[in-house]
Amino acid sequence: MAAPKTPITLPDYQQERIGSQIAEGEKIKSARPHALTDAIFNYCPGCTHGIVNRLVAECIDELGIEGKTVGIAPVGCSVMCYDFFNCDMIEAAHGRAPAVATGVKRVHPDNVVFAYQGDGDLASIGTAETVHAATRGEKITVIFINNAIYGMTGGQMAPTSLPNQVTQTSPYGRDVSKVGYPVRIAELLSTLDGVAYVERVTCDSRAHILQAKKAIKKAFQNQIDGVGYSLVEVVATCPTNWGMTPQDAFQWLRDNMLPYYPLGVYKDVTADGFANAAEAALERAKDCPIAQQGRGE
Amino acid sequence: MARIIVDDVHCKGCGLCVSACPKGVLALDQERITPKGYHPAKLVDPEHCIGCSTCFITCPDVAITVVM
Amino acid sequence: MAENARVLMKGNEVLAEAAMRAGCRFFFGYPITPQTELAAYMAKKLPLIGGTFLQAESEIAAINMVYGAAAAGARVMTSSSSPGVSLKGEGVSYMAGADVPGVIVNVERGGPGLGGIQPSQSDYFQATRALGHGDFYMPVLAPSTVQEMADLIYLAFDLADQYRTPAMILADGMIGQMMEPVELPPERDASALPEKPWATTGTKMQREHNVVNSLYLSPEKLEDTNRERFARYAEIRETQQRQELMMCDDAEIVVVAFGAASRIARTAVRDARAKGIKAGLLRPITLWPYPTKAIDQVIENGAKQFLSVELNMGQMVEDVRLAANGRADVSFYGRTGGVLPTPEEVLEQIEKLAAGEAPNASARATVMGSVLPQPIDRKSSYERGE
Numbered sequence: 001m002a003a004p005k006t007p008i009t010l011p012d013y014q015q016e017r018i019g020s021q022i023a024e025g026e027k028i029k030s031a032r033p034h035a036l037t038d039a040i041f042n043y044c045p046g047c048t049h050g051i052v053n054r055l056v057a058e059c060i061d062e063l064g065i066e067g068k069t070v071g072i073a074p075v076g077c078s079v080m081c082y083d084f085f086n087c088d089m090i091e092a093a094h095g096r097a098p099a100v101a102t103g104v105k106r107v108h109p110d111n112v113v114f115a116y117q118g119d120g121d122l123a124s125i126g127t128a129e130t131v132h133a134a135t136r137g138e139k140i141t142v143i144f145i146n147n148a149i150y151g152m153t154g155g156q157m158a159p160t161s162l163p164n165q166v167t168q169t170s171p172y173g174r175d176v177s178k179v180g181y182p183v184r185i186a187e188l189l190s191t192l193d194g195v196a197y198v199e200r201v202t203c204d205s206r207a208h209i210l211q212a213k214k215a216i217k218k219a220f221q222n223q224i225d226g227v228g229y230s231l232v233e234v235v236a237t238c239p240t241n242w243g244m245t246p247q248d249a250f251q252w253l254r255d256n257m258l259p260y261y262p263l264g265v266y267k268d269v270t271a272d273g274f275a276n277a278a279e280a281a282l283e284r285a286k287d288c289p290i291a292q293q294g295r296g297e
Numbered sequence: 298m299a300r301i302i303v304d305d306v307h308c309k310g311c312g313l314c315v316s317a318c319p320k321g322v323l324a325l326d327q328e329r330i331t332p333k334g335y336h337p338a339k340l341v342d343p344e345h346c347i348g349c350s351t352c353f354i355t356c357p358d359v360a361i362t363v364v365m
Numbered sequence: 366m367a368e369n370a371r372v373l374m375k376g377n378e379v380l381a382e383a384a385m386r387a388g389c390r391f392f393f394g395y396p397i398t399p400q401t402e403l404a405a406y407m408a409k410k411l412p413l414i415g416g417t418f419l420q421a422e423s424e425i426a427a428i429n430m431v432y433g434a435a436a437a438g439a440r441v442m443t444s445s446s447s448p449g450v451s452l453k454g455e456g457v458s459y460m461a462g463a464d465v466p467g468v469i470v471n472v473e474r475g476g477p478g479l480g481g482i483q484p485s486q487s488d489y490f491q492a493t494r495a496l497g498h499g500d501f502y503m504p505v506l507a508p509s510t511v512q513e514m515a516d517l518i519y520l521a522f523d524l525a526d527q528y529r530t531p532a533m534i535l536a537d538g539m540i541g542q543m544m545e546p547v548e549l550p551p552e553r554d555a556s557a558l559p560e561k562p563w564a565t566t567g568t569k570m571q572r573e574h575n576v577v578n579s580l581y582l583s584p585e586k587l588e589d590t591n592r593e594r595f596a597r598y599a600e601i602r603e604t605q606q607r608q609e610l611m612m613c614d615d616a617e618i619v620v621v622a623f624g625a626a627s628r629i630a631r632t633a634v635r636d637a638r639a640k641g642i643k644a645g646l647l648r649p650i651t652l653w654p655y656p657t658k659a660i661d662q663v664i665e666n667g668a669k670q671f672l673s674v675e676l677n678m679g680q681m682v683e684d685v686r687l688a689a690n691g692r693a694d695v696s697f698y699g700r701t702g703g704v705l706p707t708p709e710e711v712l713e714q715i716e717k718l719a720a721g722e723a724p725n726a727s728a729r730a731t732v733m734g735s736v737l738p739q740p741i742d743r744k745s746s747y748e749r750g751e
Contacts, residue, residue: 014362017304017306018302018304018362022302022364026364027364027365028362028364029348029350029363030350030353030361030362030363032304032359032362036359040333040358041357041358043357043358045311045335045357045358046312046313046357047357049357050356050357050358051354051355054356066568067568067569067570067571068567069567070565070566070567072433079580080580083576086568087567087568087574088565088566088568088574088576089565089574089575089576089578090433090463090565090576090577090578091463091576091577091578091580092429092432092459093429093432093456096429096432096455099425099426099429099430099432099433100430100432100436102419102426103393103429103430103431103441104433104434104436104437106417106430106434107391107434107437107439108437108566128423128425128426129422129425129429131422132421132426205317206317206354206355209354210354245312246311246313246357247313247316
């Protein structure tokens with residue numbers, strides 16, 4: 001049986017506003033996580049960034065790591081998430097969050113360091129930083145929001161925009177014969193030896209959001225346990241720039257995004273029976289003598 | 298008895314909670330406008346709220362507190 | 366290595382050794398000639414003292430690792446050479462905007478573009494004006510000897526921490542590659558390094574969260590942060606100007622040169638004195654802040670003419686002219702592309718000035734670009750039998 005949960009309480013800033021409305025005898029079942037500040041998200045109404053921000057904060061709360069967590073904010077819609085989390089935060093240049101996270105983690109290996117990035121940030125301008133932080137096996141946690149568009153700048157084609165998807169900079173639809181194909185990050189990174197865990201999740205329904213939380217928590221737990229680089233790709237929506245209601249955006253996500261970006265675990269070294277990414281990498285290179293030097297010492 | 302409390306400071310009236318609610322007990326309150334200018338979510342059928350927290354889980358602005 | 370003993374070392378390696386003695390435990394870099402010995406030295410030594418050397422995937426990643434490590438409170442540095450430093454510009458701008466200290470070494474080579482790999486000072490503008498976007502400066506220190514490589518990188522870490530700013534060592538391939546005797550600075554007591562209560566080390570649930578950030582969407586707030594930063598810059602300008610003056614007490618012609626060029630100019634000034642010309646040398650050690658007070662002083666002492674000698678097509682000469690502000694004539698002599706002028710070439714310019722002739726076979730330069738360089742003699746001084 002699981003350990004008894006500590007009672008859920010309101011964050012201090014909601015005590016007056018919300019707490020005063022709670023009658024005696026009423027118990028709180030769900031509330032804002034403490035790792036979130038009272039700052040109002042700058043996201044558009046119905047934007048799924050907010051859901052994922054909350055999941056990250058809940059994981060920080062539940063793992064009890066707020067005091068040692070350092071988050072890296074990207075450039076893009078979540079640029080101001082340094083204001084949303086109660087842990088220490090650094091705002092990085094566009095695409096450079098994994099490099100900044102590397103710097104922090106190397107200085108304070110006992111801190112929990114996460115990067116929160118969108119698709120333009122992680123899969124376009126920051127591809128090099130992403131791939132190399134992953135292949136170095138940096139013991140960091142990366143939360144990747146893939147909503148197939150540049151939101152902050154007003155809806156331009158993203159590295160993950162779907163074939164024929166109309167955006168501001170692909171007004172006739174993404175022409176793959178001219179601009180190529182979307183990048184499938186989870187699949188790409190799962191080939192790298194430094195990677196311990198990659199899962200693609202989404203947030204269009206209760207069940208999917210709960211699964212997303214499980215994945216994010218595992219990605220943090222992996223870091224705490226020193227398992228290796230962990231990334232969770234969240235297939236998300238951008239109602240504003242997709243030009244849809246939040247509800248229709250979820251349907252479009254189910255109809256178009258999920259077939260192109262299948263959900264699931266793409267790499268999980270612990271599920272494969274390894275203690276960490278390094279052990280899995282050694283096994284994969286078992287026929288390479290130089291890669292085996294020092295093994296078993 | 299379960300119910301929800303909506304934090305008007307955070308609610309942006311996107312309606313995701315309304316469409317996600319399995320019991321259909323939520324609506325956007327057309328009578329009220331939040332300081333940010335949105336019609337906030339409201340529990341309109343308290344009798345049938347089961348406290349499942351689906352609204353909380355779906356809310357992108359973490360504006361909902363669920364109490365029982 | 367015993368402290369206070371003089372040892373023979375290469376400039377690039379001295380930068381690394383002195384940085385470690387200044388308390389630097391983190392190095393992030395990318396290979397490029399002619400600074401690579403610095404990185405190699407760090408790769409060898411840092412792990413032995415509990416530090417981290419990491420070869421980044423790019424200069425851009427390296428400077429952003431520096432940004433992260435510095436934000437986390439560490440003494441940290443990166444090094445590169447001209448083309449690589451261009452790539453670091455983005456990160457340095459973010460460091461300046463977020464008030465994060467760190468040290469950037471540029472062992473300059475010729476440019477623009479891929480340029481060459483021989484010594485140059487053609488990144489003066491970049492270092493003192495515009496390494497990145499936005500309103501900012503950073504202290505720029507220019508060593509002219511291997512000893513100064515040690516002394517100035519030691520100082521750079523302190524200035525960076527004191528003023529919460531990136532700081533740069535602007536060296537060149539000549540100082541980087543040469544060996545000279547050096548007295549290394551003592552090991553800094555790690556516990557005596559400045560505290561950084563703003564650093565992102567984790568709140569430990571003991572304080573409000575720290576945010577290291579350069580984004581301010583409110584124009585007024587952004588203006589406020591820039592004004593605050595420029596107040597710090599004003600203090601740096603007031604208190605941190607550094608230079609060496611040689612034979613400037615009665616000098617009428619003052620040669621201004623830094624780094625490798627100053628070594629050549631020094632000989633030329635001595636030779637001019639031997640010929641009875643009242644010449645002096647003003648060697649800026651800080652390129653930013655520019656030693657304007659020293660320019661004032663030599664003008665007060667009677668300087669009538671300045672000759673800026675540089676390994677470029679004329680960059681620092683603009684600062685000399687700004688500082689002189691019409692009170693003395695300013696001319697320029699330089700070689701570029703990795704070509705070093707000989708002391709005789711510089712002496713010839715001094716003699717022309719002394720004789721009242723326009724230097725450099727053209728009118729005294731008052732407008733950038735009006736000075737045509739002399740035809741470049743492709744032969745080395747060795748080939749010319751000099």
